[in-house]
Amino acid sequence: MPENTPEVTALQAAAEQVRQQLGLPAFDAAAVLELDHFIEVQRTELAPSSPDRAGVVTALGCFLGQCLVQAYQAEWAAGPDGSTGVGLANRLFFNPFYLVNQQLDKGPEASVAAFFRSVPQRLVSAAGAKKRWIS
Known part of the structure; x- marks a missing residue:
C-alpha cells in the first residue's frame, strides 16, 4: 500500500x-x-463477546503495526488474502490485529512484545523468500 493512501493515513x-492515549x-x-x-x-474486561473488543483490537493493532513500520522499516500492506497488515523486507507479512x-x-503465551522481539530472527530466516503481499 502506498504510504499516502487514505487507508494508510487512517491506520497511522x-x-x-493510541500512542497519545497511552502517553x-x-x-x-x-x-x-x-x-x-x-x-x-484489558484481558479481564474484553471477553471475545464484548461489544468493545473489535474496536480495541483495531486500535491496538494499528499501534502495533505502526511500531513494526517504524522500528523495522516495514510498510503497511495488503496480505495475500486481502487482509491489512505489515510487510517487512519484501519477504514477511504480519497481521498486527490478529496478534493483538x-x-x-491466550495471554502471555501470545505476547505481542515477544513477537516484536522475534522479528530480527524472522528476517534472517526469511532471507531469500518470495514477497507475499501487495504494496
Missing part, C-alpha cells in the same frame, strides 16, 4: 491516537512492552 492516525513517546520496542502490559490488563487478538485470547 489511529496508531497516533508513549514513540513507536518503538519500549512502546510495544507497554502495549503488551496494557493488553494483559491472540494475546487477548
Whole structure:
C-alpha cells in the first residue's frame, strides 16, 4: 500500500491516537512492552463477546503495526488474502490485529512484545523468500 493512501493515513492516525492515549513517546520496542502490559490488563474486561473488543483490537493493532513500520522499516500492506497488515523486507507479512487478538485470547503465551522481539530472527530466516503481499 502506498504510504499516502487514505487507508494508510487512517491506520497511522489511529496508531497516533493510541500512542497519545497511552502517553508513549514513540513507536518503538519500549512502546510495544507497554502495549503488551496494557493488553494483559484489558484481558479481564474484553471477553471475545464484548461489544468493545473489535474496536480495541483495531486500535491496538494499528499501534502495533505502526511500531513494526517504524522500528523495522516495514510498510503497511495488503496480505495475500486481502487482509491489512505489515510487510517487512519484501519477504514477511504480519497481521498486527490478529496478534493483538491472540494475546487477548491466550495471554502471555501470545505476547505481542515477544513477537516484536522475534522479528530480527524472522528476517534472517526469511532471507531469500518470495514477497507475499501487495504494496
